[in-house]
Amino acid sequence: MSKKSNGTLDQRRAKVLLIGGGGVGTIAALNLERGGLASVTVVLRSNYETVNEHGFNIESCDHGSLTGWRPTEVVDRVPIAGEGQWFEYIVCATKNVVDVPPSLTSIIAPAVTPSTVIVLVQNGLNIEKPFLSAFPSNMVLSGVSFMGSSEPQHGHIKHDFNDILVVGAFHNPSVDAVTEEHAARRFVELYSAGGRTKCTYSADVGWTRWRKLIYNACLNPICAITGLDTGRIRLADGVIDGLVRPAIDEIRAAARASGHELPDDITDTITKIPLDMYLPPSMLTDVRKNNFTEFENLLGEPLRAGQALGVPMPTLQVLYHLCQAIQWRNKEAKGMVKIPAKRTYTD
Template sequence: MHTDKSKVLLFGSGGVGTIAALNLEVGGHAEVTAVLRSNFKAVKERGFEIASCDHGTLKGWRPSEVINYVPKASEKQFDYLVCTTKNQPDCPPSLTELIAPAVKPGHTVIVLIQNGLNIEKPMFEAFPNNIVLSGVSMIGSHETEPGVIEHDDNDRVLIGPFHNPNLSAKDEEAAARDFVRIYSAGGKTDCELQLDVNFARWRKLVYNACLNSICALTGLDTGRIRLADGAIDGLVKPAMEEIRAAAKAVGVELPPDVCDFMIEIDPLNMYLPPSMLGDMRKGNFTEFENIVGEPLRVGTALGVPMPTLQVLYHLLQAIQWRTKEVRGLVTIPPKGDFVAK
């Protein structure tokens, strides 16, 4: 059957990805094939169970197709490849390696709805002729068990082109506009075009590099961190000011009130566990390299003092190593026998 719907491959259908798939399907201009992993069996058998502040309650919902492998572009051609996995470049295999089979050079538009800075760089390198779009999301959505999605903070997503100097800026902007069209068509989401991707990403880092990482390290949610003695003034605000200074050094002017705005973005009594805290609680890897490491490297390379971020980064790096050890991904010398003989 002929259909003029855009063909979308969604890679990673957890909290963010499932709601993205839902928005794309309900709009009627996209047909979504979702690549699933740990939730594949549950979703194949029962569909998703979704409790959503934007979409209501859905039981047994599935996108057009659910698969558990990355299809080859030679078998099926996709117009968009939407990546909604956690982005952890320090934990191989890399995202570019994983999605490579499905990317048709010069055709597939790659959309990264993921947190962090410089996430487009490996994409430009691996797929120099493909347009790459940025998705900065302020959603609150989580998979509580396989196939069960709790979406409790409205989907607000800013889409814009990461500019690849090899490609036409006009074509990149047109692709971003088209993605906003198909994503918004259902009318259940707030999806806007934001051509200044750098601004959108640095602004979100004020939240993610600082509040998200400090919540993860302290084990406190965004309500408790505001109540905890000294945490906001002694840690969160200084870190946020360092991000603001690094942003300024790359030409992104963030207003002075952005720090208070991000601290108070959700009501205190929502006691929201941001994503890195969620990952830490589950014993999962965190996205610390893109969320903290990249802005730290960019800022320090430009001479911006970032002492708070430096400490946060190394604490997160050590915890990532701990998780790798727990998962058997690093080997250490056997413990010596130091008992006195």
């Protein structure tokens, strides 16, 4: 069937604005375009010039090797909706550092119209709250991605682990749940059209997100703080039993208190990551590059959620404050906080 064979609604290409063409975002854009049901405008920042000139070079476990690939459109700023532009979906695939401005809500605001569906392909808890607050009549979808993909150089995408995406709606009290489910299922349809990825709908957004926190609130900060990757963290003295298991037990207890029962053997999933792959989790990569981490969404939010429900979380509490200190160190190094001058001694 030709993409433009007729004018019926389900066959026109959905206009998608995708923010953040890094490892995950670029593969999402590629997959949406390849499905033929969406045309994607990608907003780039640091890699804009490279990609605008040369396109993306992609090595993908799902899509093969592509040289000079381009989405429908590449732009260096968020378009203003209404100037001949209108987006059905805005997919946010950037890193989400809520404690460092500008906020993602302010970044996407110019493109948001009353009917725009916002899709957050990002990790952590309560990430929808600023969006529901800034755009109270819009639908906001949850995308939990399990793909492994990075951008070692500008415009070069290395996609190592299959694109698995779980989509559902964050509930907006001003929207009825059936409409939200329809929007989520339609996005699954767009994303699944290419046939190369595993995109599923799940109504239980909370469970899906707590499930992923086993990795992101526990292993991720422990690796970032110690400088050890997923293999070394298992080999190092005392770390699994002294840190990883206690942290996971605390996340499980907080999830349970929040109404989400995670499976008994969930702890073992961490220790089943093949040892000899030596993967750096995202926060470790960030810390190594002196970049900001997503510690507030990945660790701070579940900690606050659990503590508010009376769950003791002593391990995550310490990890949280250490991540907070490391974040501050990077803010100071980047000149975002000023400190008193060093005292000089004439002694």
